[in-house]
Amino acid sequence: MTDLITAILLAAYLVLCTWMLHKVRLIHLLVHQLRDQADSSPAVLFRQLEALDGLQRELRLEHSLPPTRGWAGSPDFLLTLARHARLAQPQVVVECSSGASTVVLARCMQLQGAGQVYSLEHDAAYAAQTRAELARHGLSAWAQVIDAPLRAHRLQGETWPWYDTDHLPAGLEIGMLVIDGPPQATGKLARYPAGPLLFPRLAPGAAVFLDDAARPDEQAILRRWRSELPQLRQSLLSCEKGCARLVKDSMPEEILAQSRQPHPTLAPLH
Template sequence: MMETLAIAALLFLCAYILHKVRHMHLLVHALRDDTRHGHTTLFRQLEALQGLYISLGLRRALPLTRGWAASPDFLQELAAHALDEKPRCVVECSSGISTLVLARCMQLNGGGMVYSLEHDPVYARRTRRQLELHGLGAWATVLDAPLTLQAFGGATQVWYDSAKLPADAAIDMIVIDGPPQAVADAARYPAGPVLFPRMAPGAKVFLDDAERPGEQAALERWAREFPDLEIEALPCEKGAAALRYRPAA
């Protein structure tokens, strides 16, 4: 009886050790895959950043593009579109590095203006300072736009006070990278009802962080409420989406 118990205990121990070894094996492979993915992502961002400097001919370094800032691949998408299609009126939801990039595009294009809605006075001052340092103050305006409670589709939600936007300008390009997701479940949804009706035919919208649940909810609502929008995913680090306004003839 004791011998049988000893054999059973030994077999259980062997099975347990094999289970742990397999678990460690899987962890090692997962770590290897994560490391490879991390290297690939980093290389892609370095490529995008280098391409951005070349395309824009920048003589002064951009602010850091990690953390909350827009990633280089998303900035490159914005620059490529702005340089190719030469929008005259660009509206941003949130200011930052993208403001500098788009202002530089306007300068290279020889026309156009960027209007950036910014609810945080500290960030607004920083962006204005960067615009001046880069000699781009004439191509972008950072608008103080505090978050206020507004009505959208029968519900209330905080969003930028957009009263300072030019009332008569048709918008050719919109970049949505704010407000922060913490202010509401679908914090960026109001950009649709406020700004989309003011778009010129052929205008394009760029949404950052498009893989997050709140942004996915916003995209679903926009698709229902604005059927003239064509939506596509962009392969950017944080997830992004592009929406093209093509009104029916």
């Protein structure tokens, strides 16, 4: 009996030691992660400041952009959009969500002297803020913020809450599509419906840009799109939050080459 109790106590002690070692290892990993984040934060912030300065200079903006932290598009993502728009000169740009990117893309349309941005926004208050920003920059004629509340869409046998697209002009051929919404909190794989609902409207050579591409949900969305829409070529661009570019058919080589050039404001690929 005494041997049995001793064996049980020894086993319990070993289990406790194993559990404590596991916790110590987790703490060790967390400390290293926090240290790495602290070490890299100044460099990341500097790269974003560089991108913001580059954006202001390239677009010759007279007023400051809306905030580019938190949920908003990061400066390096916005600069990627601006450079593509300036090179490809799409006539129709559609955005999923509005904000600083709407101002940036509307300015690109103004500089090229043609084109229109259509921005789907489910939050009425945020839509009003974006319209006010467009007016402040004198860009109201180049972008239309569409009130597009989330509604149920039946896709692939599932129901998805996504933007109401009824107010997008009929027959649009989208030359550039930017997907930065709806927010992840609206549901799992929240941005997936953009594929089946908007990709059929893409013009030949159109480009799609997906923000936050480093997140697990966006990675899963890209895999699903790759399976369902293999004709769109996918590539990852180095941005703070991750950026995926999808291209329909052929895109002029000079535009692809420009996108591949290293940029000092871009973070390493995730």
